[in-house]
Amino acid sequence: MNKPAKNQHKLAFIGAGYVGLVSGTCLAEIGHTVILVDNNKDKITRLNKGQIPIFEPGLDELVTKNVKAGRLSFTTSLKDAVKNSEAIFIAVNTPPLPNGRADLSFVAGAAREIAEAADGYKVVVDKSTVPVQTGERVAETIKRYNKRQIDFDVVSNPEFLREGSAIDDFLQPDRIVVGVANKRAEKIMREIYSPIDAPFIVTDVKSAELIKHASNSFLATKISFANAVARICELSGANIDQVVGGMGQDARIGKHFLNAGIGYGGSCFPKDVSAFINIADELGYHFGILKEVEKINEQAKQLFLQKIEQALWVTKGKTIAMWGLAFKPNTDDMRNAPSIDIVNQLHADGAVIQAYDPAAQDTAKAVLGNKVKYIKDKYDALKNADALVIVTDWNEFKDPDWNKVAKLLHSPIIIDGRNMFDPKEMEKKGFVYHSVGRG
Numbered sequence: 032m033n034k035p036a037k038n039q040h041k042l043a044f045i046g047a048g049y050v051g052l053v054s055g056t057c058l059a060e061i062g063h064t065v066i067l068v069d070n071n072k073d074k075i076t077r078l079n080k081g082q083i084p085i086f087e088p089g090l091d092e093l094v095t096k097n098v099k100a101g102r103l104s105f106t107t108s109l110k111d112a113v114k115n116s117e118a119i120f121i122a123v124n125t126p127p128l129p130n131g132r133a134d135l136s137f138v139a140g141a142a143r144e145i146a147e148a149a150d151g152y153k154v155v156v157d158k159s160t161v162p163v164q165t166g167e168r169v170a171e172t173i174k175r176y177n178k179r180q181i182d183f184d185v186v187s188n189p190e191f192l193r194e195g196s197a198i199d200d201f202l203q204p205d206r207i208v209v210g211v212a213n214k215r216a217e218k219i220m221r222e223i224y225s226p227i228d229a230p231f232i233v234t235d236v237k238s239a240e241l242i243k244h245a246s247n248s249f250l251a252t253k254i255s256f257a258n259a260v261a262r263i264c265e266l267s268g269a270n271i272d273q274v275v276g277g278m279g280q281d282a283r284i285g286k287h288f289l290n291a292g293i294g295y296g297g298s299c300f301p302k303d304v305s306a307f308i309n310i311a312d313e314l315g316y317h318f319g320i321l322k323e324v325e326k327i328n329e330q331a332k333q334l335f336l337q338k339i340e341q342a343l344w345v346t347k348g349k350t351i352a353m354w355g356l357a358f359k360p361n362t363d364d365m366r367n368a369p370s371i372d373i374v375n376q377l378h379a380d381g382a383v384i385q386a387y388d389p390a391a392q393d394t395a396k397a398v399l400g401n402k403v404k405y406i407k408d409k410y411d412a413l414k415n416a417d418a419l420v421i422v423t424d425w426n427e428f429k430d431p432d433w434n435k436v437a438k439l440l441h442s443p444i445i446i447d448g449r450n451m452f453d454p455k456e457m458e459k460k461g462f463v464y465h466s467v468g469r470g
């Protein structure tokens with residue numbers, strides 16, 4: 032349990048999305064007064080009615096508790112929020128442009144609006160993931176659009192929370208990174224985070240910006256490395272579980288993020304890797320290894336599709352049960368989910384897809400429309416299917432009633448993109464089981 036902050040601050044968050052809503056709520060939980068701003072009126076109306084617009088375990092209760100305590104509120108008025116706050120966190124989206132660069136128009140828009148509203152000293156904290164040197168641009172924007180010539184500091188405070196475990200990640204992080212230009216801003220940031228027991232890493236602004244892109248790119252590299260080794264396992268008859276098990280025991284390597292499968296997805300890794308490649312290019316460095324990371328990630332999906340085709344011979348006219356659509360378990364986020372490419376290809380080939388996801392049915396509908404039949408129960412999705420394809424490793428898929436699965440499926444074929452089960456055990460149970468990198 033975190034102790035409440037001794038020095039309580041008035042904070043504003045611009046952007047009440049996955050990051051703004053969780054971070055703002057957690058900072059309210061540790062004693063600060065937080066106003067969350069979003070220009071999506073529908074989102075704010077829902078939040079004011081006590082409805083949480085995203086699926087994130089534990090968030091509902093924490094929001095309700097802090098609203099009740101008077102520490103958390105929601106508004107569409109950026110102006111009021113800025114006027115009433117000392118530190119303003121920019122937590123807006125930074126999606127990829129078609130050329131792979133980060134779209135910074137939302138950050139630029141927020142910076143301008145903050146500048147126009149600010150009437151006294153403010154700390155402007157960039158929490159969105161942005162390319163190195165963005166802080167300088169934010170500072171220029173504030174200078175340009177603030178008519179009162181206010182005093183201000185720009186801070187980079189990248190966020191490392193993971194959807195699905197976001198609250199714990201925020202309140203018990205591995206580290207807090209704060210990039211500052213002076214002691215004044217550092218003092219305020221230290222006070223804001225004081226109840227959180229974690230290494231507090233103070234850097235210059237540019238280095239903090241780089242820490243985020245370099246960290247996500249490194250994690251994506253680990254995943255692609257594991258997928259490349261998995262391919263060698265398949266070609267040579269070795270087993271990826273045993274290989275990464277042996278590698279991960281080396282403390283210098285670590286066992287995390289070495290899971291072979293259908294590759295990384297989500298709202299962060301794909302866009303951050305491509306943004307990092309682009310920033311490097313602009314600065315005059317060719318980040319070749321990251322280009323290869325992207326290529327291997329694409330191949331992972333294609334190889335998985337090939338496995339489905341090989342298992343079914345012809346996919347046209349076949350019915351495929353799909354477990355999972357979200358890019359990972361415990362979230363409803365479909366942004367860049369590997370399921371999108373997999374469904375698109377199977378649908379284009381003429382397969383019928385019956386999918387079940389515990390949380391992402393609605394968000395998936397918005398992306399995949401009627402390419403998929405959305406089924407409300409994991410067993411119902413199996414009815415008369417020619418194979419089960421596993422795309423997301425939700426907990427509820429870990430221990431199904433296998434007799435029921437075998438009875439419901441037309442043929443006992445499983446193609447598992449997340450290596451959830453032991454191939455030998457599955458064989459014993461009578462399934463034809465395909466997974467990734469296991470001989």
Ligand SMILES: NC(=O)c1ccc[n+]([C@@H]2O[C@H](COP(=O)([O-])OP(=O)(O)OC[C@H]3O[C@@H](n4cnc5c(N)ncnc54)[C@H](O)[C@@H]3O)[C@@H](O)[C@H]2O)c1
Binds near residue numbers: 071109141159
């Ligand atoms: N989602 C994650 O797991 C995660 C983790 C770490 C970092 N990040 C980074 O954090 C940032 C936010 O990501 P997210 O997933 O929360 O995005 P999101 O799309 O869920 O939320 C962004 C919100 O900002 C709002 N917005 C945009 N411009 C605005 C403006 N001018 N005024 C008010 N509201 C505005 C949007 O309406 C939206 O609700 C991104 O840079 C992302 O890369 C995300």
